[in-house]
Amino acid sequence: MCYVRHLIFLCFLLGTLAVNETITSLVETENISPHPLRVGEKLTYNISWKKIPAGKRTDWIVKEETLNGESVYHISSESKTGALFRFYSFQNQQSTYLNPSTLSPVRFQNQVQDRKYRATVTIDFRAGEAEYKKVSRRNPKSDQRSEEKTLTMPVGTQDELSTVYFLRSKQFALGKTYFFPVIAKGKVLKATLTVERKEVIKNKVLGMVSTLVLRTSKGDLFWITDDKRRLPVKMEVESKFGDFKATLTNIEFTN
Numbered sequence: 001m002c003y004v005r006h007l008i009f010l011c012f013l014l015g016t017l018a019v020n021e022t023i024t025s026l027v028e029t030e031n032i033s034p035h036p037l038r039v040g041e042k043l044t045y046n047i048s049w050k051k052i053p054a055g056k057r058t059d060w061i062v063k064e065e066t067l068n069g070e071s072v073y074h075i076s077s078e079s080k081t082g083a084l085f086r087f088y089s090f091q092n093q094q095s096t097y098l099n100p101s102t103l104s105p106v107r108f109q110n111q112v113q114d115r116k117y118r119a120t121v122t123i124d125f126r127a128g129e130a131e132y133k134k135v136s137r138r139n140p141k142s143d144q145r146s147e148e149k150t151l152t153m154p155v156g157t158q159d160e161l162s163t164v165y166f167l168r169s170k171q172f173a174l175g176k177t178y179f180f181p182v183i184a185k186g187k188v189l190k191a192t193l194t195v196e197r198k199e200v201i202k203n204k205v206l207g208m209v210s211t212l213v214l215r216t217s218k219g220d221l222f223w224i225t226d227d228k229r230r231l232p233v234k235m236e237v238e239s240k241f242g243d244f245k246a247t248l249t250n251i252e253f254t255n
Contacts, residue, residue, distance in 0.1 A: 023192070026170055026178040027156030035169045036230040037073060037100060039064050040255030043231070045246045047079075055081040055090070057246065059164065060254070065097075067106050072097040077161050090114050096161040103166050108159035108183075116140065123159060123183060128152065132186055153188050157181040163191065167222075168230040172212055174198070192217045198226060203233050205251055 042060040046053065057079040065074055075098055080091040091113040097106045110121040119136035134147040158166050163182055172178070177194040196215040201223060202208055211223040211233060223234040235246040 026180040040253045042252045044250040047246045094161045105159045105162040154181045
């Protein structure tokens with residue numbers, strides 16, 4: 001049931017849109033100043049499938065620290081299916097170490113439990129390349145599989161978790177289409193999105209709030225607040241298995 005995983009991982013951003021003169025590099029687009037990321041911010045989302053509660057996701061900017069001589073934000077994310085989604089068991093823990101000045105990740109770690117399947121992925125980012133390592137088992141009784149490779153990557157390449165914070169920190173113009181590189185599924189892929197419109201929506205935590213609506217090349221939608229916070233408040237994915245939605249339900253600050 002990989003369609004659950006696609007929503008939780010935000011892989012719906014990945015597309016196959018050719019770069020031309022009408023598409024702008026988001027890496028080269030100016031950042032918001034001051035950037036909206038705040039240490040201690042913890043965001044919780046409810047995930048639903050066909051209006052059935054499917055699980056939760058929590059994203060947390062844990063602390064600021066130093067990694068490989070760089071000042072980074074340690075950001076963690078946990079996603080898991082809920083009790084009402086008993087026919088499918090999934091849990092995922094991710095960490096990214098993001099340079100708040102360059103908006104580039106330094107290291108990414110991902111642990112996945114997908115029914116009986118287990119996998120751990122580690123990516124170390126360096127200038128122009130990334131060291132990718134994956135260890136997995138199809139089930140507890142199967143042999144362990146290991147994969148290691150070096151990926152050539154453009155400047156500003158994101159991982160699956162840093163992508164969210166990268167988007168929050170960028171300036172957008174209505175009607176424009178943007179692209180940026182991201183590592184997912186062991187490959188450097190291209191994510192594309194268009195700033196479709198502004199929309200005022202009602203949110204349980206924020207009340208009535210003005211948002212920017214971003215549409216991917218596959219037609220999925222992503223709402224972020226059109227203010228200095230740039231909070232992701234809603235996501236919608238359409239698939240042949242039914243609609244998935246993620247909605248912001250709680251905000252807290254631990255620092």
